[in-house]
Amino acid sequence: MKVLLMVLMVMRDLVKTDLINSTVFRKVVPLMPSHISQCLLEKRSINLNPIRTCGVLCSLKTNCLLFCLKGGTCSLYSAQVSSKWPGFSLAPNERIESYDECYSNWFVNSITPSLAAENISSSSSFLTSARPENIINGFHCRSYYYFCFSTSGGDSDRFWRADLGKPKRVSSIIISTRASYEQFSKVEITLGNSNDYDNIRFDYYEGPSPVGTDISFTPTNPVTGRYLQVQSFKNNYLSMCDIVILG
Incomplete structure (x- = not known):
C-alpha cells in the first residue's frame, strides 16, 4: 500500500x-x-x-x-x-x-549521449564484434560480449580514445567493466586539448581487475579538455562495456 x-x-x-x-x-x-x-x-x-x-x-x-x-x-x-x-x-x-x-x-549531467560514433577517434586495436564505438552506442547486460569494446590482445599500448568535439568540463567518469573477464586494471585516463592525446592525468585506477562493476574516476578538481584517452598499462586486454562522462 x-x-x-x-x-x-x-x-x-x-x-x-x-x-x-x-x-x-x-x-x-x-x-x-x-x-x-x-x-x-x-x-x-x-x-x-x-x-x-x-x-x-x-x-x-x-x-x-x-x-x-x-x-x-x-x-x-x-x-x-x-x-x-x-x-x-x-x-x-x-x-x-x-x-x-x-x-x-541516464545520468542527468552526462556528456556521453551527445557523442556520436565519429567522436571515437581510435583504439589501439579491437575485436571484430567488440568495436570501440560500442561503449557509447551499445548494449550492456551482464556477461554479454557483442556490445562491449575490447582490444584484440598483444598490444604494447592498449587505449581507447574519444574526441569530445570541443573542450568540456568533466568532473567524473564512470566505466562499466565486462562481467566475464578480468581485463581492467592499471588504467589511466587523460584529458586535455592536445590532439595527440598527450594530456594531463585525469585519474588512475590501479586495480584489482573487477568483473561486472562500475569504476569511478574522479580528479581532485574538474578538468576541462577535448581529447579523452583511457589507457591500460597492464600486459593484457583492455575491455569496457560502457562509459558515462559527467560534466
Missing part, C-alpha cells in the same frame, strides 16, 4: 513535468537481443498511461536502467542501453526481442 501511494504521488507530480522527455530517460530503438532477458527485473500489466506509469515504476525499482513497453506489458531491466543504440541486428545464436517503445535511464 505504501509503495502504491508513492507511485500515485509521483504520478500526480508528473502531470506537470514530463518524465519521458526529461534528462532522466531517453528514448532508444526498441530492438534488443534476446539476451536482455538475463537483465529482467520485473514485468507488469499496465492499462492506464502506460509510458508514464512504466517510467515511474522503473524510477522506483532498484537497479532499473531501462523500461520497455509491448502491448499492455511493462518490462523493467537492469540492462544499460545507450541513447545512440542503433537497434539490434542478428548475432550468432541470437534472436531479436522487439518492443513498441523503450527508454533508457
Whole structure:
C-alpha cells in the first residue's frame, strides 16, 4: 500500500513535468537481443498511461536502467542501453526481442549521449564484434560480449580514445567493466586539448581487475579538455562495456 501511494504521488507530480522527455530517460530503438532477458527485473500489466506509469515504476525499482513497453506489458531491466543504440541486428545464436517503445535511464549531467560514433577517434586495436564505438552506442547486460569494446590482445599500448568535439568540463567518469573477464586494471585516463592525446592525468585506477562493476574516476578538481584517452598499462586486454562522462 505504501509503495502504491508513492507511485500515485509521483504520478500526480508528473502531470506537470514530463518524465519521458526529461534528462532522466531517453528514448532508444526498441530492438534488443534476446539476451536482455538475463537483465529482467520485473514485468507488469499496465492499462492506464502506460509510458508514464512504466517510467515511474522503473524510477522506483532498484537497479532499473531501462523500461520497455509491448502491448499492455511493462518490462523493467537492469540492462544499460545507450541513447545512440542503433537497434539490434542478428548475432550468432541470437534472436531479436522487439518492443513498441523503450527508454533508457541516464545520468542527468552526462556528456556521453551527445557523442556520436565519429567522436571515437581510435583504439589501439579491437575485436571484430567488440568495436570501440560500442561503449557509447551499445548494449550492456551482464556477461554479454557483442556490445562491449575490447582490444584484440598483444598490444604494447592498449587505449581507447574519444574526441569530445570541443573542450568540456568533466568532473567524473564512470566505466562499466565486462562481467566475464578480468581485463581492467592499471588504467589511466587523460584529458586535455592536445590532439595527440598527450594530456594531463585525469585519474588512475590501479586495480584489482573487477568483473561486472562500475569504476569511478574522479580528479581532485574538474578538468576541462577535448581529447579523452583511457589507457591500460597492464600486459593484457583492455575491455569496457560502457562509459558515462559527467560534466
